[in-house]
Amino acid sequence: MGVESFTFDAAGMSCVVPSPDGDREIFRDIDFVVDGGEIVDLIGPSGSGKSSLLTAFARLNSHASGTLALAGRDSSEFTPQQWRRMVAYLPQKPILPGYTVADAIRLPWTLAVRGDGDGTSNGTRGLSRLFRSNDARAREALPDARIRKTLDAMGCEDIDLMRPPHDLSGGQAARVSLARTLLTNPKVLLADEVDAGLDDDNAEKVASIMVHAAADGMAIVRIRHRPPDGRAHRIATLADGRLTMRVAHGDGGSAEDSVKEAA
Numbered sequence: 571m572g573v574e575s576f577t578f579d580a581a582g583m584s585c586v587v588p589s590p591d592g593d594r595e596i597f598r599d600i601d602f603v604v605d606g607g608e609i610v611d612l613i614g615p616s617g618s619g620k621s622s623l624l625t626a627f628a629r630l631n632s633h634a635s636g637t638l639a640l641a642g643r644d645s646s647e648f649t650p651q652q653w654r655r656m657v658a659y660l661p662q663k664p665i666l667p668g669y670t671v672a673d674a675i676r677l678p679w680t681l682a683v684r685g686d687g688d689g690t691s692n693g694t695r696g697l698s699r700l701f702r703s704n705d706a707r708a709r710e711a712l713p714d715a716r717i718r719k720t721l722d723a724m725g726c727e728d729i730d731l732m733r734p735p736h737d738l739s740g741g742q743a744a745r746v747s748l749a750r751t752l753l754t755n756p757k758v759l760l761a762d763e764v765d766a767g768l769d770d771d772n773a774e775k776v777a778s779i780m781v782h783a784a785a786d787g788m789a790i791v792r793i794r795h796r797p798p799d800g801r802a803h804r805i806a807t808l809a810d811g812r813l814t815m816r817v818a819h820g821d822g823g824s825a826e827d828s829v830k831e832a833a
């Protein structure tokens with residue numbers, strides 16, 4: 571069932587943030603490439619700019635600049651929304667609105683239905699309004715049965731779709747948030763410390779879900795603070811505005827360095 575190959579390409583990425591002492595450069599002129607099927611871990615000291623770089627990749631960082639391309643197509647060919655559907659940023663803290671886990675997982679579909687539907691989606695409506703009618707069209711597009719099957723395939727049999735999302739444990743919430751993003755089928759997944767604060771068992775489940783997604787052709791960049799788990803193909807280290815890339819050898823221990831970029 572041939573997996574389509576592609577490259578995500580970021581060139582000349584810079585980020586300058588405002589600070590009380592004037593503008594502060596977080597990183598400058600960074601190049602980064604990840605292929606479909608590859609897992610790259612992004613590590614580095616706290617505050618080095620890892621999240622800023624990932625949000626820049628997803629066109630969510632107004633302080634960043636640079637050139638982005640996916641499968642040879644420049645990001646300017648896409649609206650930010652189209653881009654983020656292909657290059658999905660997954661934040662550390664799961665945001666799971668809705669009355670049930672199924673609602674929370676269906677959120678992107680509900681928003682899409684509202685977006686192209688009756689023209690009443692103007693951003694001022696509350697969540698209760700959003701989920702009020704439990705959108706039949708969103709349910710049609712992503713039925714409970716498909717969500718159930720997907721969660722089960724991800725080893726999430728423990729998650730009850732009808733539970734309120736706020737009842738989930740931290741590990742379950744992290745997996746639901748990941749499952750929701752994977753169901754939208756992005757080409758690139760930018761995972762920002764999604765295993766932070768999880769016990770080893772849940773961190774392992776999250777990692778294994780991502781390994782399966784990568785095996786199906788997704789490109790995955792993970793910000794991690796945990797010890798290497800042997801899942802990454804390459805390790806990118808961001809420090810002092812420079813990005814250093816090396817090949818991971820099993821546990822990411824020994825490796826040849828190949829400096830990619832200098833500030």
Ligand SMILES: Nc1ncnc2c1ncn2[C@@H]1O[C@H](COP(=O)(O)OP(=O)(O)OP(=O)(O)O)[C@@H](O)[C@H]1O
Nearest residue numbers: 587588589596614615616617618619620621622623
């Ligand atoms: N919008 C902003 N305005 C001002 N400063 C910002 C903004 N966004 C990020 N920064 C600063 O940029 C620096 C890099 O932040 P970032 O969150 O990207 O680092 P990080 O490496 O992901 O950190 P951590 O590992 O602690 O999550 C920090 O000093 C942060 O305070």
